[in-house]
Amino acid sequence: MHEWALAEAIVEAVCGYLSKRGVNRVASLKVAVGELQSVDEGILRFAVEELFKGRGVEVSSLVFEKEPAVFRCNSCGRTWRLEDLGIPEDAREAIHFIPEVFHVFTRCPHCGSQDLEIIQGRGVYIGSLEL
Amino acid sequence: MDPRPLIISERLKEVKRVLAVVSGKGGVGKTLVASTMALALAERRMPVGLLDLDVTNPSCHVVLGVEPSKETPPEDMGVLPVSVHGLKFMSLAFYTRGEALPLRGAGVDDVFKELLAITRWGMLEALILDTPPGFGDVILDIANYIPGVGFIAVTTPSRLSVESLRRLAKTHLGGRVVGVIVNMAWKGYIPEDLGKTGFKLLTIIPYYPDLEACLGNPGMLLKTEFAKKIDEALNLLLK
Known part of the structure; x- marks a missing residue:
């Protein structure tokens, strides 16, 4: 249930943003879910929704991309x-826990180097937030 | 927006004191100092954690005698550190199976945030951090994301190492240093330039050639003169 830790991070970040503005409603929240981390989207959504409820924050549209x-x-x-x-x-x-450890288990399919970079799709982050 | 930075302080809210063992140069004994310090605190029956932040090349597990491919940090709303020898231990080695992790700066930064964001330490009197040598990404991340951290600077008597402490003193990180440990000192020699740093001297540890035999055996390590010297440093730090 590592997804709960990620959900807490999302909710903490959003609540921090909202408290600075003195509001507790979000019109739209988009959360990007990177393919590499293989997060269970169902658990993440459930956890985020429960945690927002517990904090008294209303999110009208919650989208995971x-x-x-x-x-x-x-x-x-x-x-x-x-x-x-x-x-x-x-x-x-x-x-799943630490995406960067993929460097240990794989190499560039073309030249064999381990000096690799994740351009996109690493993990979970807040894509956009509208009040 | 990266959601991890804000949760880091939440994860550490029950940790009374965070001490990062740092040095300007490699090979001065940071890992052994950090691991022995954590073991010595556990020996005092204090709740203590040890986090290996030498992310590309962790090795505290070698000192503790932990085989990373045989242990997995349990999952519980995040991950829990592994309990070993009376302390809570977390290392990237559990996920890399003890292999090296070649990473550039951005990757190191991501690993730091991810580890700190998902690890649940619970209540601790002290969390000891082992770090890579130099003043790079990990040290800067520690300073940025763990505001109350204290740095324990480790040096050998060599001018090459002491000079890097003088440089550390002049950076914005210098004010974080709570004390210096001089390790592998020959005949109790204290480098003159150490005084120029203004840092408090915690202890001088002679070079013990037999210490290598204690790696992987914490019980034996705690009985050494080296561990007694670490205890001296802890007495000064915890005053």
Whole structure:
């Protein structure tokens, strides 16, 4: 249930933003969910909704948007998608907790370097917030 | 918007004191100092945590005798540190299976925030942080996201190492230093330039060639002269 920790972070950040403005209502909140972290969107949504309820914050529209993971090799400059990486199944749980550990389990499919960069789709962040 | 920074202070709200073991140069004994300090506090029956923040190359687990591929931090609304030898321990090694993690600065910053955002320490008297050498991303993140942190600077008597402490004193991080440990000192030698830093001297630890044999055996480590010197430093710090 690591998703609860991520949900708490989202709710804490939004509540911090709202308290500075003296409001407790959000018209629209978009949360980007990076493909690499393999977050369970259902649990994350449930946790975020429950935590907002507990804080007395009303969110009219809560949208979770999946962001495909894209990587770049700092050695050869090529880019590719998650499915091209061939990450072993038993490494996925470690990556779920700390996405950067994917560096341990994979290399650039073109040149073999481990000097890789996540261009997008790493983890969870707040895409947009409208009051 | 990155949601993690605000939750970090929430995760540490029941931690009374955070002490980061830092140094300008590598190979001065930070990991052994940090690990022994945490073990010595646990020996005093204090609730204590040890967080290995040498993210690209963690090694506190080697001192503690923990095999990272055989342990997994339990999940409970986040992750819980692993209980070992009376202390709570968290390291990236649990997720890298003990292998090196080649990372650039942005990746190091992300790992720092993620680890601090998801780890639930609970109530602690002290949380000891082991750090990589130098004054890079991890040290800057610690200073930015853990406002009450105190730095314990470790140096050898070598001018190369002491000079880096003098430089540290002149940065915005200098005010965080709560004391200095001189490690691997030959014949009790104290470098003259140490006085120029203005830092408080906590203890001088001689070079103990047999200490290597205690790695992985905390019980044996705690019986060494090295551990007694760390206790001396703790007495001054906890006054």
